[in-house]
Amino acid sequence: MKIKTVSNETIHIQSGGKDKQTTLFLRLLIRIKTENIMAYTIAFFGTKPYDEASFNDKNKEFGFEFRYYKGHLNKNNVLLTQGVDAVCIFVNDTADAEVIHAMAANGVKLLALRCAGFNNVDLNAAATAGITVVRVPAYSPYAVAEYTVALMLSLNRKIPRASWRTKDGNFSLHGLMGFDMHGKTAGIIGTGKIAKILIHILKGFGMNILAYDLYPDYNFAREEQIVYTSLDELYHSSDIISLHCPLTEATKYLINDYSISKMKDGVMIINTGRGQLIHTNALIEGLKNKKIGSAGLDWMCTRKKANISTKTSPTASSTTTCLPVCSHLTM
Numbered sequence: 055m056k057i058k059t060v061s062n063e064t065i066h067i068q069s070g071g072k073d074k075q076t077t078l079f080l081r082l083l084i085r086i087k088t089e090n091i092m093a094y095t096i097a098f099f100g101t102k103p104y105d106e107a108s109f110n111d112k113n114k115e116f117g118f119e120f121r122y123y124k125g126h127l128n129k130n131n132v133l134l135t136q137g138v139d140a141v142c143i144f145v146n147d148t149a150d151a152e153v154i155h156a157m158a159a160n161g162v163k164l165l166a167l168r169c170a171g172f173n174n175v176d177l178n179a180a181a182t183a184g185i186t187v188v189r190v191p192a193y194s195p196y197a198v199a200e201y202t203v204a205l206m207l208s209l210n211r212k213i214p215r216a217s218w219r220t221k222d223g224n225f226s227l228h229g230l231m232g233f234d235m236h237g238k239t240a241g242i243i244g245t246g247k248i249a250k251i252l253i254h255i256l257k258g259f260g261m262n263i264l265a266y267d268l269y270p271d272y273n274f275a276r277e278e279q280i281v282y283t284s285l286d287e288l289y290h291s292s293d294i295i296s297l298h299c300p301l302t303e304a305t306k307y308l309i310n311d312y313s314i315s316k317m318k319d320g321v322m323i324i325n326t327g328r329g330q331l332i333h334t335n336a337l338i339e340g341l342k343n344k345k346i347g348s349a350g351l352d353w354m355c356t357r358k359k360a361n362i363s364t365k366t367s368p369t370a371s372s373t374t375t376c377l378p379v380c381s382h383l384t385m
């Protein structure tokens with residue numbers, strides 16, 4: 055497996071054991087240590103008990119000094135990086151220019167993301183400050199693609215609802231009717247590593263695929279017999295829409311009131327990309343008025359934890375938090 059620095063240097067790392075992601079990071083840091091970049095003390099932000107357990111376990115092989123912080127990295131707690139060589143963050147930490155410069159002043163040399171997306175990091179600021187940024191470029195795209203299919207099948211065949219019912223001794227089939235995915239159209243936005251695997255699986259179901267990407271891969275389209283099209287056509291013709299593009303300025307709230315209005319009635323929306331690809335309140339409105347038939351989300355964005363407003367206009371001052379909806383990662 056390989057880890058890619060954001061400056062595009064690829065570092066090849068052999069990994070084994072049951073928690074490869076953890077091993078990968080620690081081996082990367084050993085490599086950096088042996089290259090005299092001196093990563094000895096590592097501060098982890100936004101950690102959960104399972105992060106600590108797996109990193110502590112793997113660290114028996116490495117002997118780094120770890121400092122764990124439950125809070126997300128931001129300008130108010132960046133002073134905790136004083137005397138730290140490397141900082142490890144996840145999707146809801148903030149590494150904007152202010153935080154990056156404060157980290158550099160504190161002596162941080164490496165920022166390691168334990169996730170694929172890096173929209174929360176100001177890469178220009180990191181380059182200027184001399185902080186190396188690394189991320190996980192692809193941790194098993196099969197896991198995410200297969201999980202995406204699991205969401206589709208769960209929604210279509212109403213598996214969670216059937217499960218709750220039978221646990222209550224209710225064996226009624228009423229309302230559990232699904233549809234044949236065979237012959238239906240899936241609209242795939244972003245056709246990178248994950249989406250290509252997903253498309254291959256969906257082709258096996260006999261689905262038609264409409265795809266949209268800023269950089270279409272026409273060789274892949276020929277091989278899989280899929281069609282690249284405009285976003286409008288994809289919205290208009292798809293029975294299932296699945297999001298696999300990165301979160302950028304261009305894709306933030308891609309799924310909003312306006313794009314939803316162009317979709318088929320009863321469309322299924324799946325998002326295993328970043329939560330902010332979807333405007334949560336627009337999604338809720340769509341579900342309530344039945345324009346959207348169902349939605350399967352890996353991440354959901356809310357302005358205030360556990361308090362999702364049904365109003366569609368977010369206030370500029372509120373902060374967005376992304377909440378994991380389910381856990382699916384396997385290595």
Ligand SMILES: NC(=O)c1ccc[n+]([C@@H]2O[C@H](COP(=O)([O-])OP(=O)(O)OC[C@H]3O[C@@H](n4cnc5c(N)ncnc54)[C@H](O)[C@@H]3O)[C@@H](O)[C@H]2O)c1
Nearest residue numbers: 170171244245246247248267268269298299300326327328
């Ligand atoms: N749920 C998870 O656990 C998980 C894990 C890994 C990645 N992800 C998310 O999935 C996304 C895709 O991952 P990947 O490994 O397939 O990435 P990738 O880089 O291989 O593919 C991304 C694709 O999106 C395309 N793209 C870029 N900007 C676009 C735009 N504005 N409109 C349409 N397409 C655009 C790119 O050209 C590329 O083909 C990541 O950005 C990440 O946010 C989620």
